[in-house]
Amino acid sequence: MTKTKVLISGASVAGPALAYLLHRDGYDVTVVERAPEIRDSGYAVDFRGAAFDVLEDMGLLAEVRALDTKMRGTTLVDEKGVETGRLPAEAFAGELEVPKRDLTRILHRITAGDVEYVFDDSISAMSRHESGVTVEFERGATREFGLVFGADGVFSKVRELAFGPHKDAVRHLGMSGVGFSTANHLGLDHAGMLQHLDDTAIYVFSADPADRLTVSLSFATASPALDRRGRQEQEDAVRAAFAGHGWEAPRLLEAMSRADDFYFSSSCQVHLDRWSTGRIALVGDAGYCAAPTSGMGTSQALIGAWTLARALASAGGDHTAAFGAYEAELRPYVAENQAHGRQAAATFGGAADLADSPTP
Structure with a gap:
């Protein structure tokens, strides 16, 4: 049986975590990352709640x-x-x-042998059709994928191409x-x-x-x-x-x-009416960033990847049903985290009410 080819844009936390989970479920996974190598910057990251279940499921809890x-x-x-x-x-x-550098190194290590990583490149265009997505890259050759996932942060290229300009999200x-x-x-x-x-x-x-x-x-x-x-x-x-x-x-x-x-x-926070369109879906900050002030970015990225992978497995590969289930399950959790992010930002002089917050 031919494996479904999927492309994940972004190699920070959500991307490699999703890559691991989807490969485990039988998908042929490619990860594209704009940086020339795994990023070695960023603050310490913390874990809360159900993120521990994800780490346990991935066999990483003791190491982390x-x-x-x-x-x-x-x-x-x-x-x-x-x-x-x-x-x-x-x-x-x-x-x-x-x-954070230790977490990203671990996630890369457990996926590098099974997942294709393409560094120093980025998606430049996508064309959707009934059976897949044609993806053009800034450097590499055009390729076909069954599914595409944006895990490429607040200023996601996947989201910009498939959902609209950053100012809308x-x-x-x-x-x-x-x-x-x-x-x-x-x-x-x-x-x-x-x-x-x-x-x-x-x-x-x-x-x-x-x-x-x-x-x-x-x-x-x-x-x-x-x-x-x-x-x-x-x-x-x-x-x-x-x-x-x-x-x-x-x-x-x-x-x-x-x-x-x-x-x-x-x-910043990312707010969208939907996290998927056709065969393209968003995970982590690209789809629903709660802001660093929430203290939930890493946990939300892991839980988002886990929820998406479980939804795809439960739907037997039916991406339309899976994306709907993923969003229905995760939205209440994201809404709570985003409310926390706004409240914490307000204590440092930031915006608690998004109606008063300028868009980029």
């Missing part, structure tokens, strides 16, 4: 648990760096927290930020520090390796336009937002320019 950052909590400080309170580890780390929550690592000059030991002043926030923490400090500098923005700009313009915006700040701000701004793991992103 062994990577726990073992954070002990976060100290709140004022504009001068004087302690004003403390937050428990669960406030940021969930039930389990691991470095992406909602900005009024915050953007940069992440990077530097020397642990604060001597933090599996602990963090948070300074929140008006519309800016500095969050620093250290886990493993002990000599490195992970830094997040967040600030209010009117749109996520900076996400698609160059690093210099992004750095300039961060410096402008933190100009005149005391405590560790000047030193961290200097370290930002030297960082080789610089990462910029905005707190």
